[in-house]
Amino acid sequence: MTGAQRGEVSASQDMISAPQARIDLAALRHNLAVARRHAPDSKQLAVIKADAYGHGMLRVAQALEAADAFAVARISEALSLREAGITKDILLLEGVNSREELQLAQQQRLQVVVHQAEQIALLQQLSGTPVAVWLKINTGMHRLGFRPEDVQSAYRQLRECPAVAGAPVLMTHLANADDRSSAYTDEQCRRFERAVAGLEGEHSIANSAGLLGWPATRRHWVRPGIMLYGASPFIDSRAADWDLQPVMSLETRLLAINKCKKGEAVGYGGFWRCPEDMRIGIAAIGYGDGYPRHAPDHTPVRVGAQRSGIVGRVSMDMLGIDLRTCPEVKIGDPVLLWGKAADGGILPVDEVAEKAGTIAYELFCRLTSRVNFIYQG
Numbered sequence: 001m002t003g004a005q006r007g008e009v010s011a012s013q014d015m016i017s018a019p020q021a022r023i024d025l026a027a028l029r030h031n032l033a034v035a036r037r038h039a040p041d042s043k044q045l046a047v048i049k050a051d052a053y054g055h056g057m058l059r060v061a062q063a064l065e066a067a068d069a070f071a072v073a074r075i076s077e078a079l080s081l082r083e084a085g086i087t088k089d090i091l092l093l094e095g096v097n098s099r100e101e102l103q104l105a106q107q108q109r110l111q112v113v114v115h116q117a118e119q120i121a122l123l124q125q126l127s128g129t130p131v132a133v134w135l136k137i138n139t140g141m142h143r144l145g146f147r148p149e150d151v152q153s154a155y156r157q158l159r160e161c162p163a164v165a166g167a168p169v170l171m172t173h174l175a176n177a178d179d180r181s182s183a184y185t186d187e188q189c190r191r192f193e194r195a196v197a198g199l200e201g202e203h204s205i206a207n208s209a210g211l212l213g214w215p216a217t218r219r220h221w222v223r224p225g226i227m228l229y230g231a232s233p234f235i236d237s238r239a240a241d242w243d244l245q246p247v248m249s250l251e252t253r254l255l256a257i258n259k260c261k262k263g264e265a266v267g268y269g270g271f272w273r274c275p276e277d278m279r280i281g282i283a284a285i286g287y288g289d290g291y292p293r294h295a296p297d298h299t300p301v302r303v304g305a306q307r308s309g310i311v312g313r314v315s316m317d318m319l320g321i322d323l324r325t326c327p328e329v330k331i332g333d334p335v336l337l338w339g340k341a342a343d344g345g346i347l348p349v350d351e352v353a354e355k356a357g358t359i360a361y362e363l364f365c366r367l368t369s370r371v372n373f374i375y376q377g
């Protein structure tokens with residue numbers, strides 16, 4: 001999906017009560033520079049799958065001119081990038097699963113991950129221009145990849161296959177790198193070394209967490225995803241600790257203010273009651289826009305320049321806000337759900353995600369087409 005299909009609008013349009021996601025492309029480029037600073041000797045494979053983690057894949061690809069290559073999960077994503085004129089190398093992280101897909105990949109000069117024997121068989125039946133491949137090794141995540149004991153044989157078959165261009169990049173994916181106290185990342189690296197011993201080819205291990213937190217995983221290629229979008233890949237630190245800047249700012253407006261009495265219940269089910277006479281703000285955003293319905297009371301928001309929290313169940317188009325900390329606010333004032341406010345104040349997406357029992361990745365990806373996207377910088 002391109003930015004335009006996501007409901008992209010021009011910044012001048014009046015959107016008094018529609019949620020908007022402002023995408024700061026300068027921050028995106030800054031975050032790529034942070035990745036480069038941490039892994040100066042590695043090539044950067046910028047991961048832009050899932051519509052660039054909900055940020056708009058094409059606009060993100062255009063802004064990340066400085067990346068060495070792009071990675072997407074599926075061929076449909078890569079084809080839409082090619083159709084839009086993106087000529088940079090693109091890797092299919094899940095590879096291909098049919099002859100047709102492989103031929104399309106070949107025609108469109110896509111690189112493919114090979115993670116199972118069936119994909120080698122497809123390559124063995126292919127003629128014409130050779131395809132660049134990345135050989136994926138399962139070092140303990142048990143999602144995709146050849147088991148270490150099968151790697152030498154898979155590698156040999158690929159080297160003997162005329163449809164494979166040169167030595168495969170040897171790659172694996174880390175399961176627990178977000179937890180810097182876990183010993184599993186070192187174990188995965190050891191399994192990787194043993195599996196690829198003696199094989200010619202470049203290496204790639206690190207996702208964002210590996211790149212920032214695990215120096216030994218910085219090889220020929222690093223594969224940053226979430227850090228490019230300005231969220232922390234770690235369970236125990238915030239994006240700002242790594243000099244990452246928020247790229248997406250999700251904002252809406254207050255569409256009503258209720259004067260409620262002590263004891264009155266707010267929202268469906270009436271699960272939250274006013275502890276005193278107070279004002280409740282109603283913001284124009286809900287789960288129909290992708291804001292998580294399971295976000296609990298006091299999930300943080302910013303109203304004007306003040307921090308506050310949501311109260312009551314999130315509705316489809318609206319949610320309630322405790323206005324006791326914001327006596328000055330009025331109908332039409334901006335409400336920031338995460339990201340950077342117009343006054344520069346930041347509400348980290350990681351904080352919202354933690355409160356809502358999820359991760360920034362999911363909050364970004366679940367925004368619906370009802371949200372207007374505005375690209376800046």
Ligand SMILES: *Cc1c(COP(=O)(O)O)cnc(C)c1O
Binds near residue numbers: 049093224226227
């Ligand atoms: C999604 C993905 C990445 C990027 O991971 P982040 O945690 O977002 O940095 C890297 N490698 C593979 C194989 C992936 O699927």
